[in-house]
Amino acid sequence: MFSFLVPDRRCHADPMFWITVFFAGLVLLVAIIFFSYLIFESMPIWEQGVWAFLTSVEWEPAEDIYGAGAMIYGSFIVTTLALLFALPFALCGAVTASEFLSPRTRLVFKGAMEIMAGAPGVVYGLLGAALLSLWIKDFFGLIDGATLFTAGILLGIMILPTIMTLAEDAIHSVPGEYRDTALSLGLTPLQAFLKAVAPRALPGVIGAVLLGLGRALGETIAVMLVIGGLDIVPSGFDLFSPGQNIPSKLGREAAEAIGSGLHWNALLALGAVLFFGTMLLTGAGSWLLRRNKV
Amino acid sequence: MTQGTSQRKELSACETAVLIDKVSFYYGNKKALSDICMKLPKNKVTAFIGPSGCGKSTLLRCLNRMNDLVDNVRLEGTISIGDQDINEPSKDVSDLRKRVGMVFQKFNPFPKSIYENVAYGPRIHGLKDKRELDEIVERSLKRVALWEEVKDRVHDSALQLSGGQQQRLCIGRAIAVEPDILLMDEPCSALDPIATARIEELIVELKERYTIIIVTHNMQQAARIADFTGFLFMGELIEFSATELIFRKPKEKKTEDYITGRFG
Ligand SMILES: Nc1ncnc2c1ncn2[C@@H]1O[C@H](COP(=O)(O)OP(=O)(O)OP(=O)(O)O)[C@@H](O)[C@H]1O
Ligand SMILES: [Mg+2]
Numbered sequence: 001m002f003s004f005l006v007p008d009r010r011c012h013a014d015p016m017f018w019i020t021v022f023f024a025g026l027v028l029l030v031a032i033i034f035f036s037y038l039i040f041e042s043m044p045i046w047e048q049g050v051w052a053f054l055t056s057v058e059w060e061p062a063e064d065i066y067g068a069g070a071m072i073y074g075s076f077i078v079t080t081l082a083l084l085f086a087l088p089f090a091l092c093g094a095v096t097a098s099e100f101l102s103p104r105t106r107l108v109f110k111g112a113m114e115i116m117a118g119a120p121g122v123v124y125g126l127l128g129a130a131l132l133s134l135w136i137k138d139f140f141g142l143i144d145g146a147t148l149f150t151a152g153i154l155l156g157i158m159i160l161p162t163i164m165t166l167a168e169d170a171i172h173s174v175p176g177e178y179r180d181t182a183l184s185l186g187l188t189p190l191q192a193f194l195k196a197v198a199p200r201a202l203p204g205v206i207g208a209v210l211l212g213l214g215r216a217l218g219e220t221i222a223v224m225l226v227i228g229g230l231d232i233v234p235s236g237f238d239l240f241s242p243g244q245n246i247p248s249k250l251g252r253e254a255a256e257a258i259g260s261g262l263h264w265n266a267l268l269a270l271g272a273v274l275f276f277g278t279m280l281l282t283g284a285g286s287w288l289l290r291r292n293k294v
Numbered sequence: 295m296t297q298g299t300s301q302r303k304e305l306s307a308c309e310t311a312v313l314i315d316k317v318s319f320y321y322g323n324k325k326a327l328s329d330i331c332m333k334l335p336k337n338k339v340t341a342f343i344g345p346s347g348c349g350k351s352t353l354l355r356c357l358n359r360m361n362d363l364v365d366n367v368r369l370e371g372t373i374s375i376g377d378q379d380i381n382e383p384s385k386d387v388s389d390l391r392k393r394v395g396m397v398f399q400k401f402n403p404f405p406k407s408i409y410e411n412v413a414y415g416p417r418i419h420g421l422k423d424k425r426e427l428d429e430i431v432e433r434s435l436k437r438v439a440l441w442e443e444v445k446d447r448v449h450d451s452a453l454q455l456s457g458g459q460q461q462r463l464c465i466g467r468a469i470a471v472e473p474d475i476l477l478m479d480e481p482c483s484a485l486d487p488i489a490t491a492r493i494e495e496l497i498v499e500l501k502e503r504y505t506i507i508i509v510t511h512n513m514q515q516a517a518r519i520a521d522f523t524g525f526l527f528m529g530e531l532i533e534f535s536a537t538e539l540i541f542r543k544p545k546e547k548k549t550e551d552y553i554t555g556r557f558g
Binding site (some may be wrong): 200 | 358360365388391392395398403405414419464467468
C-alpha cells in the first residue's frame with residue numbers, strides 16, 4: 001500500500017513517478033511557503049518568548065499584551081469533545097451501513113450523510129445557536145447556552161457525517177473476498193469483520209477521522225456563534241463555561257487588526273499554532289498508518 | 295495428462311462425501327437452482343461445468359453455506375455431509391466451514407506474511423502453541439508444493455509471491471484448518487497457463503486427502519483433472535457422470551451441444 005514510499009529502481013524509469021514527485025514537491029513547497037509566511041509575519045510575537053505566548057491567557061490588544069493560552073486550550077477542548085461525541089456514532093453508523101444495510105437503503109443513507117457533510121458551517125452555526133445552545137442551557141440549567149461544551153457538541157454533529165461516510169467508504173471498499181475467505185475459514189461474521197475487514201479498512205477510517213478532525217479544528221463561523229467568546233481557561237476547567245478557540249478568535253478580530261501592528265502579528269502567530277497543530281495531527285495520523293501497515 | 299483413464303470409474307462404486315438431495319435455491323424470487331440431486335464422491339475431483347450464470351458458483355457456495363449471507367435467499371431440499379444435514383438449525387456454520395474449505399477465483403492472500411496467512415485459520419480457532427503452528431504451516435505449505443520455494447522467507451509478505459504462488463498459498467491457507475472437502479471456484483481463471491498447470495497437478499495430488507469440488511469454465515481443465523463432471527444449465531443439473539463419459543459420449547443433447555461449443 002505504501003509501496004510508493006519504498007525506493008524502487010524500476011519506478012525511476014516511469015514518467016508517472018516523476019510527475020508524482022513533481023506535484024508532491026509542489027504541494028510541499030506551497031505548505032512550506034505558507035508556514036514560513038506565518039512564522040515570519042508573527043516574528044515580533046515569538047521574539048517576546050515562545051513559551052510565554054503559548055501559555056499566557058492574557059489577551060489585551062489595548063495594552064499590546066498577547067497570550068494564546070485560552071485559545072489553545074479552547075481549541076483542544078472543543079476538538080476533543082467533538083471527536084468523543086462523533087466517533088462512536090460515526091463508526092457504528094459506518095459499520096452498520098456497510099455491513100448490514102441493503103444496497104438501496106445504504107445509498108439513501110449515504111446520500112443523506114453526504115448532503116449533511118456538505119452543508120456550510122454557518123447553517124450548523126445558526127441551528128446551533130438557535131436550538132442546540134438553548135437545549136443545553138435548559139438541560140443543564142445554565143445561565144447561558146454559549147459554552148465550550150456547546151461548541152464541542154456542535155462540531156461533533158458537524159463532522160459526524162463526514163467521518164461516517166468516508167469511513168463507510170473505506171469499509172465498503174474492502175474486497176468481498178477478504179470477508180468470504182475469513183468466513184470460509186470458519187470465522188463468524190463478527191470475527192470476519194473484526195479480523196479481516198476492519199484491519200484492511202483501518203487506514204481509510206483513520207484518514208476519515210483526520211479529515212473530520214481537520215474540519216473541527218478549522219471551523220470558524222459555527223463555533224463563533226456558540227462558544228461564548230471569552231478568552232479564558234475556565235476555573236476548574238468547567239466545560240459549561242464560555243470560552244474561545246483559535247479560529248473563532250481569528251474570525252472575531254482579524255478584520256479590525258488587519259495589516260500591521262503587534263495585534264496582527266499575534267493573530268498570525270495564532271494561525272501558525274493552528275497550522276502546526278493540524279500538521280502534527282496529520283503527521284501522527286500517517287505515523288499510525290505506517291505502524292499498522294504489514 | 296488424463297488421470298487414471300484405465301481405472302474403472304463409477305459413481306456407485308465410490309463412497310459419498312456430499313449428498314445433495316432435491317436442492318432448489320432462490321435469490322429472492324429468482325430460482326437459481328432447481329431440483330439438484332447428486333452424490334459427490336469422496337477423495338475424487340468433481341467438476342461443475344456449464345455456461346455463465348447457470349448456477350455453478352451458487353451450488354458450490356451452498357455446500358459451505360456461503361450463501362447464508364446474501365439477503366433474501368431460500369434453499370429447499372437437503373445437503374448432507376457424512377449423514378448430517380448441513381442446514382439443520384442446530385448445526386454450527388463455522389464448524390461446517392472448518393470441514394469444508396474454499397478457494398476463490400481471485401487469489402487473495404491477506405496482506406500479511408506467508409506464515410501468518412497459513413496460520414490464520416488455526417490461530418482463529420484457538421491454536422496458540424508456536425511449535426504446533428510452525429508444524430501446520432510447514433505441512434500445509436509442503437502439501438501445496440510451496441515449501442521449497444518459500445521456506446527461507448515465510449515471514450516475508452505474501453503479496454510478493456507470483457500469482458500462481460499466491461493461489462497455492464490460498465489453497466495452503468484453506469487446508470491448514472484440516473478440512474475434508476475443498477471447494478474451488480475457478481481457481482485458475484486468473485493465472486497463466488504454466489501456473490495453471492501447476493495448480494492442476496496440485497489438485498490431482500490433493501485428492502488423495504481431500505474431496506475436491508471445482509467450478510471451471512475451462513472444459514479441457516475439467517477433462518484433465520476431474521474424475522466426475524456435472525453439467526449445469528439454467529439452474530438444472532443436466533448430466534452428471536464420469537468425466538470421460540461426459541466428454542466422449544454424453545447422453546443429453548444439451549451436454550453435447552455445450553461440449554462441442556455450440557453455445558455457452
Ligand atoms: N447475490 C445474488 N443475488 C441475486 N442473484 C444472484 C446472486 N448471485 C448469483 N445470482 C444469479 O444466480 C444465477 C446463478 O449465478 P452463479 O453465480 O451461480 O452462476 P455461475 O454459473 O457461477 O456463473 P459464472 O460462470 O459467470 O460464474 C445467475 O443468474 C445470477 O445472476
Ligand atoms: Mg461463478
